[in-house]
Amino acid sequence: MELATCATDFRYFSQFLVTDDEEMQKQRVFPDLEQFPHVKKIHDAYEGGDRIVVLKPRRMQTSMYLCARKLWKAKFAGTGLPGTEDVFHGGYSATDESLAFYQLSRISAMHARLPEHIRNFNPLVKDNTLFKVFEKGGKVEGFPLRRQGPQGFGFSEFDFDEAAWQEAAASTYRGLAPTIGRGKICIVSTPNGEEGIGQFFCSLWHGTNGRYQNYNRVEFDWWDNPEHDQAWFDRVTADLEEWEVAQMYLKSFVTVEGEPVFPEFRAANHVSTKPLQFIPGKTVYICWDFGFYHPACVFMQQDQFDRWMVLREFCPERLDFSLFAKFILEKANTFYDRTDQKNWSEIHFIDPAGFQRYADRSMSGATCAAHEIRERFKYSDDFFAQVRSGAMQVGDRKYEGPRLRAVRELFRLRDDKKYGIIIDPGCTTIIDGFAGGYVLDKFGVPVKNKYSHPMDAIQYGVTGYNMVVNPSKYQKAAEKSQYKRIGHRTGR
Secondary structure: OHHHHHHHOHHHHHOOOEEEEOOOOEEEEOOOOOOOHHHHHHHHHHHHOOEEEEEOOOOOOHHHHHHHHHHHHHHHOOOOOOOOOOOOEEEEEEOOHHHHHHHHHHHHHHHHOOOHHHHOOOOEEEEEOOEEEEOOOOEEEEEEOOOOOOOOOOOOEEEEEOHHHOOOHHHHHHHHOOOOOOOEEEEEEOOOOOOHHHHHHHHHHHOHHHOOOOOEEEEOOHHHOOOOOHHHHHHHHOOOOHHHHHHHHOOOOOOOOOEEOOOOOOHHHHEOOOOOOOOOOOOEEEEEEOOOOOOEEEEEEEOOOOOEEEEEEEOOOOOOHHHHHHHHHHHHHHHOOOOOOOOOOEEEEEOHHHHOOOOOOOOOOOOOHHHHHHHHOOOEOOEOOEEEEOOOOOEOOOOEOHHHHHHHHHOOEOOOOOEOEEEOOOOHHHHHHHHHHOEEOOOOOEOOOOOHHHHHHHHHHHHHHHHHHOHHHHOHHHHHHOOOOOOOOOOO
16 A cells, blocks of 8 residues: 555655755755645646746755656556556756766665665666666666757656756757657756857747747745745855856846946845735836837835835837837736825836937827826826936946936945845846846946846936935936936937
């Protein structure tokens, strides 16, 4: 009875697994799935579908799970127990030979530590470094994907562990995917940029050009592991560069291609570990950038400590602004009750260029972006939305304009021991931008890219707010000549 339960219930079987924990430097019983929900997410996805892609931080016990799963499936294949496969051929790929050897050795070690009556049932009869075979035929094979990988048939399950770092991941996938039939593919990784070796995983995760839509996408954060707290995060990231922290522990696809505009940003200080909520009674600041191809909108509030809360971001590609404004209005109605004027009020901060007239009226009939927002967000025919502009000048490395200076101030520790900004962990484009995606070019000017648009929106919000509450600090005369204009309009 116990063997039959082990064969079909991984959670039950895992209580007999003792594995090496590199982080704790000791042996441990395999984590209970109910106590480690991030591991359970992968298991449930594996049991419920045949194509899985997992975006994760480092050190989340995913490799441990993948090896334990291969042992479980191969151990009971061909035994005739109810619910088991007649044949199982598992594949596991790693970035190089040493990692492939190590992970496959985990399978041997876990099997050797099983209770004797379970270990001797369908024993391990071939135990090579990269090839494990059980008496009834179940087998697991390991592959270091440096230059090439397996292209053949017959895998029941195949795992790509840290796929973004495997040189041959893309070519191996192209060979395996058409031949695996009813078998399962699980692709797990931390990001490794958007190009080069990491491009395959980046495209897979984001479903670039409509591809890979049949994948079940699983994502979790470092704090989803109940053994990780802020002290752990501070310790493991203490000697890392900020972009390394963003990539390895905050799942950023950004690679550093220039000098970061805001090197003061620290995820540990400025990104919340929990989702931020809208606060009733506090004004909602809706901040806009009018990129020709990449408009952006950021929802912000100030909390009880006068910190800027960056709550939500929206950064579509190639969307007409009239449709974008309509979409943002629909989102606002889901975030809070716009009809409750007592508890919810809004101010929109925009690029000053938003007051310039369109050459032709928009789809909605608006004559400029500011008009578009006033019309879309009006409360009644005689109660229009408030639309204000932020500062115009960005500046550069030598002459920093009011926009960069105002945001930079927020990253500093204040006298009350709090920072001036806290960002919702779901605002990944903004986090990636602050962590190194928003950069200065060789002339010291902020680069226009997909990160610059939400960055601009935040700058308009912060400087626009400062102009409202402290107008003497932002006199128009001071802005005319002290700083040079960068570009012709925001979002070019």
